[in-house]
Amino acid sequence: MDAFLTSRVVTDILEGIVQGVVIGLVALGLVLVWRATRVLNFALGAIATLAAYLGMGLLSYHVGFWWCFVLCIPFGMVLGGATERIVVRPLYGKPELNPIVAMVGLLFLLEAVVGAIWSTTTRAIPVPFSFIHWTLGGRPFALSPLSVFQICAALVLALAIGALFRFTQLGLQLRATAHAPETSRLLGVRVSRMLTLGWMLSCSVGAVAAVIVAAGFATGLTPSEMEAPFAIGFIAAAVGGLDSPVGALVGGVAFGVIEQFVTDYLNANLVLPVALGILILALVLRPQGVFSRPVARRV
Amino acid sequence: MKALASLRTERPLLWRAVATIVLVGIALVVSDQVSALTDYYLADAAAMSIVMVGLSFLTGLSGQVSLGHGAFMGVGAYTAAIWAVHHAHTPIVANLALATVVGALVGLLVGLPATRLRGPYLAGMTIAIAVAFTSIISEFGSWTNGDQGLALPTPVAPPRWLVQYLHSTPKAGRPGNMWLADIAIVTAGIAFFFMANLFRSRTGRAMRLVRENEVAAEIAGVSLPRARVLAFVVAAACAGLGGGLTTMVAGSVAPSSFELGLSIEILTLLVIGGIGTLSGALIGGLLYAYSSSWITSLVNATGLKPTSNLAASLDGIIFGGLLIIFVLLAPLGLVGTARLVVARRLRASRTSEARARPSTTT
Numbered sequence: 176m177d178a179f180l181t182s183r184v185v186t187d188i189l190e191g192i193v194q195g196v197v198i199g200l201v202a203l204g205l206v207l208v209w210r211a212t213r214v215l216n217f218a219l220g221a222i223a224t225l226a227a228y229l230g231m232g233l234l235s236y237h238v239g240f241w242w243c244f245v246l247c248i249p250f251g252m253v254l255g256g257a258t259e260r261i262v263v264r265p266l267y268g269k270p271e272l273n274p275i276v277a278m279v280g281l282l283f284l285l286e287a288v289v290g291a292i293w294s295t296t297t298r299a300i301p302v303p304f305s306f307i308h309w310t311l312g313g314r315p316f317a318l319s320p321l322s323v324f325q326i327c328a329a330l331v332l333a334l335a336i337g338a339l340f341r342f343t344q345l346g347l348q349l350r351a352t353a354h355a356p357e358t359s360r361l362l363g364v365r366v367s368r369m370l371t372l373g374w375m376l377s378c379s380v381g382a383v384a385a386v387i388v389a390a391g392f393a394t395g396l397t398p399s400e401m402e403a404p405f406a407i408g409f410i411a412a413a414v415g416g417l418d419s420p421v422g423a424l425v426g427g428v429a430f431g432v433i434e435q436f437v438t439d440y441l442n443a444n445l446v447l448p449v450a451l452g453i454l455i456l457a458l459v460l461r462p463q464g465v466f467s468r469p470v471a472r473r474v
Numbered sequence: 475m476k477a478l479a480s481l482r483t484e485r486p487l488l489w490r491a492v493a494t495i496v497l498v499g500i501a502l503v504v505s506d507q508v509s510a511l512t513d514y515y516l517a518d519a520a521a522m523s524i525v526m527v528g529l530s531f532l533t534g535l536s537g538q539v540s541l542g543h544g545a546f547m548g549v550g551a552y553t554a555a556i557w558a559v560h561h562a563h564t565p566i567v568a569n570l571a572l573a574t575v576v577g578a579l580v581g582l583l584v585g586l587p588a589t590r591l592r593g594p595y596l597a598g599m600t601i602a603i604a605v606a607f608t609s610i611i612s613e614f615g616s617w618t619n620g621d622q623g624l625a626l627p628t629p630v631a632p633p634r635w636l637v638q639y640l641h642s643t644p645k646a647g648r649p650g651n652m653w654l655a656d657i658a659i660v661t662a663g664i665a666f667f668f669m670a671n672l673f674r675s676r677t678g679r680a681m682r683l684v685r686e687n688e689v690a691a692e693i694a695g696v697s698l699p700r701a702r703v704l705a706f707v708v709a710a711a712c713a714g715l716g717g718g719l720t721t722m723v724a725g726s727v728a729p730s731s732f733e734l735g736l737s738i739e740i741l742t743l744l745v746i747g748g749i750g751t752l753s754g755a756l757i758g759g760l761l762y763a764y765s766s767s768w769i770t771s772l773v774n775a776t777g778l779k780p781t782s783n784l785a786a787s788l789d790g791i792i793f794g795g796l797l798i799i800f801v802l803l804a805p806l807g808l809v810g811t812a813r814l815v816v817a818r819r820l821r822a823s824r825t826s827e828a829r830a831r832p833s834t835t836t
Contacts, residue, residue: 287790
């Protein structure tokens, strides 16, 4: 049993899951915004990074790690809400290109702002978990207290978001807005608030993902830390279907495992090309995404 | 003046040829007079405006977003560099043609799946290509020399036609290869002439229709996949050519020049110039060439330490901020907005004339 659990394949799968939860969270963040406002938030990674820097910046004011971690969530919410109100809102109903370009501009702007304030050097976060792997029968096991923390943090957040959508009145309103904004408005849902709220939730999910990335061994906070997770997170969301939160999470974890296998058996440089290949294949075979239903396009 | 106007409407091809030759001639004369540094900027601007005119066609006309144009440029740049390293005596024109063809092939490769993708999906795929490009370059380290990049061998003498027809010779007190700027300007002239015709051609009109209304385009007999792929191929060929040119002008190539930032910078300056127009691409190219020196002088003027974090991130703040401001306030860019203002003025003066007339007759 120990030999099996420490085998190369199981190790790759478990380490892949650790990476995959981050990708899944990014994908979930993209889906939340896409469902609500039909905008693909290219700035998600940068907004999340800024929120993580703000939250973790409190460490230098002798705020405890857990407080900093939790405070990243409201920071993400504020940034997400502000983005929606200031940049995205004037662009509803404009050509599809405009919000895309604006979000790309925001990505560039925020990455530069983070670099201007905190410099581009990597900052380690003092996570109160050991990165030393457990051993089983004298052989190293794939997981460490740190990676269990990373998985649990992502899982708790995903479950909380799921519960919000599934069991609360607010979640119902959010789902109704995403599904049929006009009808929801007639029934008394404050649609415009729901759109802002969708952005706030999405960016807080992103912020947690950014902290989890930065917490990893041999990584840390850098302005561009979320570029690669964003690229793969987008691919995962697109393959899973931009309308399906579950698809985004499952797709994210799957891509994390694939990433780990490619890194281990082939080469780390091939991770993105392989992911792109899967995306192209998936979109050619099932353009609407693996987990969502096809929708007729209006003519 | 009137003769020119009628030439423009009645013999558009001739008009474009004349306009191109005049503009290229002016640029060549200017390039002959200015300092070596300005000459380098002109060459850079010429190369970059070719990249941008391709993107202007792809995004402005056919309505497909590419956030990975820096990668297409990198393909052309590396093609030209690798070929030049292995075959130093290849004529420059042949090498540029090779960069264009390889760029077009990569465009075909990316364009084929792109026919199934729209808007944000396509943008996401191309941004992933831009992020992946540097790691792909490292993967082929034996050809590309990894992170160190490649230095091109000193270019051979200027092609004979350039000396013969443009009397372009090494200028006194200048680096010996400044004729490269002349090559860049002439190449840009040819590329713009070709693109100007394409913008106004049957294909260009079909692209516009595809962007505005896919169903109407299909009813009118336009094949959507073919139009989409063609736009990608043309844009990538332009990017390959421009990338090849920048490499030759700079004399070296490294993966760090082709990170995601380049793609965003290209898009930003094109949006500022005016996406979907030729002159917007030209303005974008000039802005690109001068932007870094302007930012440096801005840093000096404000008394910022050049090594400070803010000075290092200033380009991102300016480009990102400008992109957002232009999309929100002037999405048509400088050229598009200027055209809009002129058109409004004309209409306003016409209506006021029309209003004035009945009152005088009665």
